[in-house]
Structures are given as C-alpha cells and as structure tokens.
Amino acid sequence: MNPSISAAERLARIQINACLFFRADWLERLIEIFGSAQEILRQDAQTLSHEANLNRDTAARLLKDAFAVRPQEEWDKTAALGGHIYVPEDEEYPQSLRNIKEAPIALYVLGTLPAEEQACVGMVGTRKITPYGRRAAAKLAGDLAQCGVTIVSGLARGVDSECHAAAVRLKKPTVGVIGTGVGRCYPPENRALEKAILQHGGAVVSELPFNSPPNAFHFPRRNRIIAALSQPVVVVEGEIKSGALITAKLALEMGKDVLAVPGPIDSPQSGGPNSLIQDGAGVVTAAADILDYIPQQLRFGLDPRFFEKNPHTPPKPEEDLTPRQREVMNAVGGGQASLDQIAEALGADVPEAASLLFELEVKGFLACENGLYSRSKF
Amino acid sequence: MLANVCTGAIKGIEGFAVSVEVDIAAGMPTLAVVGLPDAEVRESKERVVAAVRNSGFDFPNKRITVNLSPAELRKSGTQFDLPIALGILAASGQLAPAAADKIKNLLVLGELALDGSLRPCAGVLPMLISCKNLGKTAVIPPQNVLEGQVSGTAFITPHTLKELALYLEDKLDEASVKLAFVPEPEEAETHELDFSDVKGQALAKRALEIAAAGGHNVLMIGLPGTGKSMLAKRFAGILPPLTQEEALEITKIYSICNLIGKSKLLTRRPFRDPHHTISDVALIGGGSTPRPGEVSLAHNGVLFLDEFAEFSRSSLEVLREPLENGRVTISRAKETVTYPARFTLLAAMNPCPCGHLGDPVTPCTCSPMQVSRYKARLSGPLLDRIDLTVNLNPVKYADWSKKSEGETSAQIRKRVLAARDIQRSRFAHSATPANAFMTPREIKEFCPLPPEADNVLESAMRKLGLSARSLDKILKTARTIADLEGKENIEVKHLMEVMQYRPLDRKGVADI
Numbered sequence: 001m002n003p004s005i006s007a008a009e010r011l012a013r014i015q016i017n018a019c020l021f022f023r024a025d026w027l028e029r030l031i032e033i034f035g036s037a038q039e040i041l042r043q044d045a046q047t048l049s050h051e052a053n054l055n056r057d058t059a060a061r062l063l064k065d066a067f068a069v070r071p072q073e074e075w076d077k078t079a080a081l082g083g084h085i086y087v088p089e090d091e092e093y094p095q096s097l098r099n100i101k102e103a104p105i106a107l108y109v110l111g112t113l114p115a116e117e118q119a120c121v122g123m124v125g126t127r128k129i130t131p132y133g134r135r136a137a138a139k140l141a142g143d144l145a146q147c148g149v150t151i152v153s154g155l156a157r158g159v160d161s162e163c164h165a166a167a168v169r170l171k172k173p174t175v176g177v178i179g180t181g182v183g184r185c186y187p188p189e190n191r192a193l194e195k196a197i198l199q200h201g202g203a204v205v206s207e208l209p210f211n212s213p214p215n216a217f218h219f220p221r222r223n224r225i226i227a228a229l230s231q232p233v234v235v236v237e238g239e240i241k242s243g244a245l246i247t248a249k250l251a252l253e254m255g256k257d258v259l260a261v262p263g264p265i266d267s268p269q270s271g272g273p274n275s276l277i278q279d280g281a282g283v284v285t286a287a288a289d290i291l292d293y294i295p296q297q298l299r300f301g302l303d304p305r306f307f308e309k310n311p312h313t314p315p316k317p318e319e320d321l322t323p324r325q326r327e328v329m330n331a332v333g334g335g336q337a338s339l340d341q342i343a344e345a346l347g348a349d350v351p352e353a354a355s356l357l358f359e360l361e362v363k364g365f366l367a368c369e370n371g372l373y374s375r376s377k378f
Numbered sequence: 379m380l381a382n383v384c385t386g387a388i389k390g391i392e393g394f395a396v397s398v399e400v401d402i403a404a405g406m407p408t409l410a411v412v413g414l415p416d417a418e419v420r421e422s423k424e425r426v427v428a429a430v431r432n433s434g435f436d437f438p439n440k441r442i443t444v445n446l447s448p449a450e451l452r453k454s455g456t457q458f459d460l461p462i463a464l465g466i467l468a469a470s471g472q473l474a475p476a477a478a479d480k481i482k483n484l485l486v487l488g489e490l491a492l493d494g495s496l497r498p499c500a501g502v503l504p505m506l507i508s509c510k511n512l513g514k515t516a517v518i519p520p521q522n523v524l525e526g527q528v529s530g531t532a533f534i535t536p537h538t539l540k541e542l543a544l545y546l547e548d549k550l551d552e553a554s555v556k557l558a559f560v561p562e563p564e565e566a567e568t569h570e571l572d573f574s575d576v577k578g579q580a581l582a583k584r585a586l587e588i589a590a591a592g593g594h595n596v597l598m599i600g601l602p603g604t605g606k607s608m609l610a611k612r613f614a615g616i617l618p619p620l621t622q623e624e625a626l627e628i629t630k631i632y633s634i635c636n637l638i639g640k641s642k643l644l645t646r647r648p649f650r651d652p653h654h655t656i657s658d659v660a661l662i663g664g665g666s667t668p669r670p671g672e673v674s675l676a677h678n679g680v681l682f683l684d685e686f687a688e689f690s691r692s693s694l695e696v697l698r699e700p701l702e703n704g705r706v707t708i709s710r711a712k713e714t715v716t717y718p719a720r721f722t723l724l725a726a727m728n729p730c731p732c733g734h735l736g737d738p739v740t741p742c743t744c745s746p747m748q749v750s751r752y753k754a755r756l757s758g759p760l761l762d763r764i765d766l767t768v769n770l771n772p773v774k775y776a777d778w779s780k781k782s783e784g785e786t787s788a789q790i791r792k793r794v795l796a797a798r799d800i801q802r803s804r805f806a807h808s809a810t811p812a813n814a815f816m817t818p819r820e821i822k823e824f825c826p827l828p829p830e831a832d833n834v835l836e837s838a839m840r841k842l843g844l845s846a847r848s849l850d851k852i853l854k855t856a857r858t859i860a861d862l863e864g865k866e867n868i869e870v871k872h873l874m875e876v877m878q879y880r881p882l883d884r885k886g887v888a889d890i
Binding site: 127128157158187268336338339340341343344349350351354355357358359361362364369370371372 | 578579580581584599729735736738741742745746750768769770771773834837838841842859871872874875877878
C-alpha cells in the first residue's frame with residue numbers, strides 16, 4: 001500500500017469507481033481537474049458540471065452513483081474475503097494495467113496477483129464451447145501452466161473455465177478477471193473453481209463494486225483488463241461476433257500479440273479464430289507457438305522443454321488400451337459419435353458398447369456431452 | 379309410509395353402502411332429499427318425478443322426504459335416481475306386497491331417463507365390490523353389465539323402471555331382466571405400432587426395454603424428429619400384461635371416471651399422454667368433489683409426458699408424490715381421498731429451447747444461460763425419481779436407408795416377460811410389483827454387489843459426477859439389467875451399462 005494515498009482518498013476513489021457509466025479515463029481526468037476524488041465528492045452537481053464541463057444530468061448521475069456505494073463497507077467486505085482494493089498509486093497495482101488508457105480507478109483483488117516478471121498469457125473464448133475447444137483449451141492451458149506461465153482468463157463458462165481448470169488441476173496459479181463484483185460468483189457453477197484458483201495461489205480480479213451483478217455491459221469492459229494483464233492473448237474459440245474477438249481487438253489496440261487456435265471451417269465457434277488468422281494473427285498448434293510470443297525478459301524460470309517445437313508428431317497411440325477400446329477410439333475419430341454409431345462401427349450390442357465407453361470415459365480418453373462422445377485429450 | 383332401499387356411493391376409489399329412506403306423509407306436495415347430496419343428486423328429483431309418471435305409475439301428491447344414510451358422508455353421482463324412484467313406489471304402496479321383501483335383498487344403482495329407462499352411471503364396479511359382503515343382488519343398468527360380471531356379485535339388469543317393478547312383483551322372471559354377458563372376443567396381441575418401425579436408436583430402445591422390464595421411469599432427450607414420440611407410442615406394446623388384480627384396480631378407477639368400454643375388462647396397461655398445458659388438478663386429481671387425475675388413470679400403466687420441460691413447474695412438482703409413493707392424497711375442505719397412482723413415467727424433451735443443441739446440421743441459437751435455465755426447470759428431486767435418461771441423436775439418412783429391420787416388439791416383450799417372471803418370484807412376499815419400486819431394505823437384500831463394483835462406482839462418482847443419492851437408482855436399474863440377462867447377481871458390466879443412462883448433466887463445468 002502506498003502511504004501517499006490517505007485512507008479517506010482511497011475510500012473516495014472506491015466511491016468514484018462505482019460510476020460504471022463513466023469510462024475510467026474520464027474519471028481520471030475528473031480527479032486531475034479537482035485534485036482528488038474526495039474533492040469531487042464535495043462538489044454539488046452544478047459546480048461539478050461547470051468545472052468539468054459536464055452535462056448537468058451526467059454530473060448528477062455521477063454523484064448519485066458514487067453516493068450509492070458505502071466505501072468502508074466495500075473495503076471491509078473485501079478484506080473479510082482476504083482481498084484488497086488497490087488504486088493505481090499502490091505498488092501492488094499491476095504495472096501492465098497502469099499503462100493502459102483506461103486503467104481501473106480501483107481494482108478489487110482476491111488472492112495474489114502475479115509478480116511483475118511473471119509471464120502471463122491471456123486465453124479467451126466462447127461460452128458455447130465445442131468438444132474440440134475443450135480439448136484445445138485444456139491441452140494448451142495445461143502445457144502453459146506446466147511450463148510456468150500464468151493463465152489469465154475471464155472465469156466465464158466454456159473456454160474460460162476450461163483454461164482456469166487446466167491450471168488448477170496442476171495446482172498452478174491463474175488469474176480470473178470477472179464481470180461481477182468479487183462478492184459474487186457468476187456463473188454459480190464456477191464457485192468451486194474460483195475457490196480452487198485462490199487456493200492454488202491465483203487471483204480473482206474485478207474493477208466492479210463488491211456486489212455488482214453480472215450485467216451484460218460488464219463483460220466487454222472487463223476484457224480490457226484481461227488483455228492488459230497478458231502477453232500474448234490467445235483466442236481459442238468464438239464466433240465472428242463475440243466477446244473473445246472484442247478482447248482480441250482491445251489487445252491489438254494495446255499493442256499486444258494476438259494468437260488464434262485454428263478450427264474446422266464449418267464450426268461457427270471457430271469462425272472467430274479463423275478470421276483472426278486470415279487477418280494475420282499467429283497460428284497456435286502447440287504451447288510452443290504461444291511461448292514464442294512471451295517477451296524475452298519474462299522467460300526466466302519457464303520450463304525450456306515446452307519451447308521445443310514438434311507439432312507434426314502424430315498423436316501418441318493410447319498405449320494401454322485393449323484392441324477393442326482402440327477400435328472405439330478410432331470410431332470416435334476427431335469428431336463426435338453417439339453410442340449407437342460406435343456400437344454399429346464395432347458390431348457390438350448396447351451393453352458391450354456401454355461398458356467400453358464407460359471405461360474409456362473414466363480413464364479420461366473420452367468425454368460425453370448430450371449423449372455424444374468425443375476425445376478429451378490430444 | 380316408509381320404505382328403505384339400499385344403494386351405494388363412492389369415496390376415493392372405494393364404494394360404501396347407502397340406505398335410501400323414503401317417507402311419504404300428508405302435507406304440501408314436495409320432494410326433499412337430505413343427507414349431504416351433491417348437485418347431481420339433488421337434480422335427480424326432477425328425473426325421478428318424470429320417470430315415475432312416464433312408467434305408468436302415479437307420483438304421490440304428498441310430502442315426500444328422502445334421506446340418504448349415513449347422513450354425514452357426502453354423496454355424489456347419478457346412481458340414486460333408481461333407488462329413490464323405487465323407494466317412492468314402495469312407500470306409496472304401488473308395488474305388490476311381495477315386492478317389499480325382495481327390495482330388502484337388493485342393492486339398487488342406476489340413473490333414470492325421463493321415460494323411465496335406465497342409463498349407465500359411474501363407479502358401479504367399486505360400489506359392487508365394496509358391497510359384496512352384504513350378500514345382496516345388485517340392480518344395475520344394462521350398460522354396466524361388464525362391471526357386474528367383473529365384480530362377481532349376483533346382479534340383474536332391467537332396462538326400465540317398469541321392468542324392475544314387474545320383476546319385483548314376480549310378473550317377470552330373472553332371466554328376462556338379466557342381460558347375458560357376452561365378452562368381446564379376446565383381441566390377439568397385435569400392436570399396430572411395432573418397434574421394428576424405428577430405425578436406429580439402439581440405446582433408446584434398450585432403455586425402454588429395461589424400463590418395461592423393471593417399471594423404471596425414463597427421460598428421453600433428443601432433437602426434434604429423432605423418434606421420441608415414435609418410441610413412446612410403441613412402449614405400451616412391450617409391457618407385460620396386467621395381472622387380474624392390477625386389471626381390477628384400474629378398472630375401478632376407470633369406472634369412477636365413467637371411461638369404461640362396453641363389454642371388455644381393461645387388459646392392456648393404460649397409456650396416458652396428456653398435453654403439456656394440462657392443469658395441476660387434471661394431472662394429479664382433485665376438484666371440489668375429488669376425481670382421479672391423469673396420474674391415477676395411468677395407474678399400473680404409462681404416463682407419457684411429451685415436451686416435459688414445457689409442463690408448468692407446479693405440474694411437474696406435484697408429480698413427485700405419486701412418483702415416490704405410488705398414490706396421491708387429495709385434501710379438500712369437504713373430504714380427503716387417496717387414489718392409487720403407480721405408473722411408469724415416460725418423459726420426452728428437447729435438449730434446449732430451440733431444440734438444436736448438439737445438432738450437427740442446424741446450429742443451436744440458444745444462449746448457454748437459456749439452456750441451463752431450460753434444464754433447471756426439472757428440479758433435482760424430480761430427476762432423482764427418473765432412473766434412466768437417454769439422449770437421442772439424429773439418424774443420418776445413409777444409416778437410415780441401409781439399416782436393417784430392428785427387433786420386433788414381440789421379441790423385446792419376450793425378454794421383458796422373462797425378467798418380470800423373475801421379479802414376481804423375488805417379490806412373492808412383498809407388495810413391490812417390480813424392481814423400480816424396491817424399498818431400501820429390499821435393495822440391500824436383492825442387490826448385492828461384486829467386490830470389483832466398488833471401483834466402478836467410485837470412479838463413476840469421481841469422474842462422471844454421480845451423486846451418492848443416485849446410488850439406489852443405479853442398483854435398481856442394474857438389478858433389472860441382470861434380470862433381463864437371467865443373471866442371479868448384479869455384475870460389473872451391468873453397472874457400467876447403467877452409467878449410460880445417467881441423468882441430465884448440468885455440468886458445463888470444467889473438472890477441477
């Protein structure tokens with residue numbers, strides 16, 4: 001914590017930060033004009049609109065929103081979860097975030113933020129994940145985490161969760177930038193994941209007031225934080241118009257590298273990454289492709305084995321499988337297959353196919369979604 | 379003068395004897411019915427007056443009081459017309475003295491038309507069964523002859539009030555007032571709808587076979603056009619036949635609802651498929667005068683709920699009691715009744731609101747939120763009562779055209795019957811009709827697991843997110859699969875198969 005910021009000013013910043021309809025850089029300008037956040041809050045709407053050249057209604061709304069927040073309560077509740085609320089003057093406030101145009105006025109952080117010299121890769125994608133996306137996300141995020149990279153993502157359904165989970169499974173830190181206040185968990189099924197992230201030295205970050213609900217406009221906004229914290233940003237899956245592509249655009253504007261995981265041309269969820277590749281984004285076929293884009297000064301401590309490229313080695317045959325199980329894997333191939341299709345390919349009846357699929361699923365070779373089986377590993 | 383005629387009424391699905399006391403006294407000409415009559419009983423006054431006159435008798439111009447005893451029980455139904463009319467004739471001395479003795483030995487049921495002819499009424503079978511021990515000869519409308527026959531009581535079926543009077547005065551012999559019961563020739567077990575019509579969908583067919591064999595509830599999830607309704611319609615064809623006792627139970631319910639066919643006992647298991655806009659009361663039973671709902675009409679049979687997630691939330695929740703207990707208890711201000719409702723639930727739904735989730739051709743347009751909200755319409759406690767969940771995936775045309783004929787319903791039914799035989803001897807000393815209805819104690823007794831099973835169950839819980847509370851379901855279903863194979867004990871492969879039918883995963887959550 002920076003002692004140059006008084007406690008009162010810190011609380012005022014937390015209040016000002018709650019004016020969500022205001023862009024962070026405008027708020028910063030206001031603070032500059034008035035000298036401090038406390039000073040802003042001392043104004044009435046008229047002086048505020050006059051001094052800062054604001055529309056009268058806007059000024060009134062700003063004050064209304066600011067006074068709707070009880071800063072001490074925000075502080076206490078966050079502290080009760082073991083968290084902090086940082087302002088840009090704090091040295092704990094991430095340097096990479098401080099540099100961007102719209103740096104958050106206040107940042108709610110649970111857990112531990114990655115150190116400045118820590119390599120961070122942003123991995124983003126659709127909530128409507130396909131089995132291919134699941135495999136790709138889990139594989140790439142797993143390899144990166146194993147290598148020592150911190151995965152930054154949005155803790156949403158689909159690709160985000162898959163990337164965080166891959167890191168958490170290896171007990172590696174990962175950062176989730178969420179679109180609600182840190183006092184909430186959205187989507188609710190990710191509660192366990194969020195807990196695990198904190199348990200393994202990761203962080204959950206938000207610029208929103210403690211109890212903010214998951215409003216639609218929060219999500220594109222938090223994407224800039226993901227982009228800012230990462231280098232490079234990888235788009236795993238996403239439609240051509242999607243939040244993942246917003247993140248990619250923001251990252252490009254910040255001068256970050258954007259990489260994309262190519263996908264089938266007939267899959268709408270791969271439309272986004274494929275179009276990024278057409279526009280010149282780097283192609284990701286293995287973790288090494290991503291690691292190449294990590295700035296030199298951040299590579300210290302990363303496992304060098306993952307930098308070796310051998311993308312064209314065929315996938316390892318599943319060694320310890322029985323011939324019959326291998327037949328099932330072949331029948332599934334790279335796509336999805338129902339039990340009926342597998343049973344027919346094998347000439348098996350339902351009970352036999354069911355037993356084979358159960359064993360393969362439990363061993364983690366296959367995953368089942370809505371009755372369709374697909375490979376869960378590369 | 380006073381006359382007394384015995385008749386019956388219904389409470390729940392049981393009948394009880396009612397005595398109709400008719401008193402005729404001097405005074406203002408009125409006809410008063412007392413003894414908690416419902417609207418239809420009060421209306422019977424008008425029918426009785428006309429029927430008596432039109433049968434060639436005089437309607438006494440006196441003060442007539444009709445009391446229905448026991449007076450504290452509510453009486454509904456139209457069967458009181460005939461006993462009231464008969465009582466009036468007897469009390470006004472229009473019948474020969476010999477008739478009075480005969481009346482004492484009669485149980486009289488029947489609705490009257492204005493011309494004095496008898497019309498069918500509801501609930502004859504349960505009333506006859508309940509009053510059997512009174513040892514009386516029943517008088518029932520000719521249209522209810524089947525129920526008379528089934529009940530096993532002595533009965534006569536006069537066509538008109540006049541005929542009944544003549545019989546009582548010994549002017550007609552019993553043969554001429556008793557309709558001979560000609561059972562309809564037993565239909566050969568042909569079902570126009572056969573399982574071999576459905577191409578592919580081996581897994582769903584297998585699930586239905588297990589459901590039929592063990593009485594398990596099934597949820598089918600599939601894209602539109604994958605054959606959910608087609609399979610459901612064929613499900614009745616692989617069910618085992620009703621036992622005598624079961625047939626009687628459901629015939630009683632159908633009798634109360636006046637849904638009985640003319641001359642045939644219900645021999646097929648009922649198949650009810652209410653529309654998803656059904657009201658809670660129509661589904662579960664009720665009304666100010668309670669009547670059985672669809673769940674009771676499906677007793678011992680199948681309740682098919684298509685578009686399961688479109689049913690109102692409250693309708694789905696009221697299903698929980700019958701699914702758990704096999705009966706519904708309906709409490710109203712007037713009375714509390716219990717109807718049997720032990721059915722196999724067959725539910726079908728789309729995977730998402732637009733119906734295309736997982737469709738390889740048409741992409742789904744629903745947001746993940748909409749999908750999870752759609753699935754969340756089915757509450758956990760409800761899903762806990764569904765043993766088998768199957769996903770149906772579209773059959774590609776290439777597969778469809780080359781697929782050979784599948785098994786016929788007759789072939790599947792043979793295995794189902796064999797499995798039911800095993801269960802019958804297993805549950806010889808208990809009230810449990812099939813594996814799906816086993817009590818926890820029975821599960822413990824009849825579902826011992828091989829030692830290797832621990833491994834399977836443990837990994838299923840860890841990897842597939844199966845909850846401990848679904849363990850009972852798994853064991854019951856595995857028991858049925860073992861029965862289908864004629865195996866004495868549950869084996870590991872049976873358990874593994876059950877895992878295919880695991881519930882709707884609400885997952886979408888990455889494994890940690």
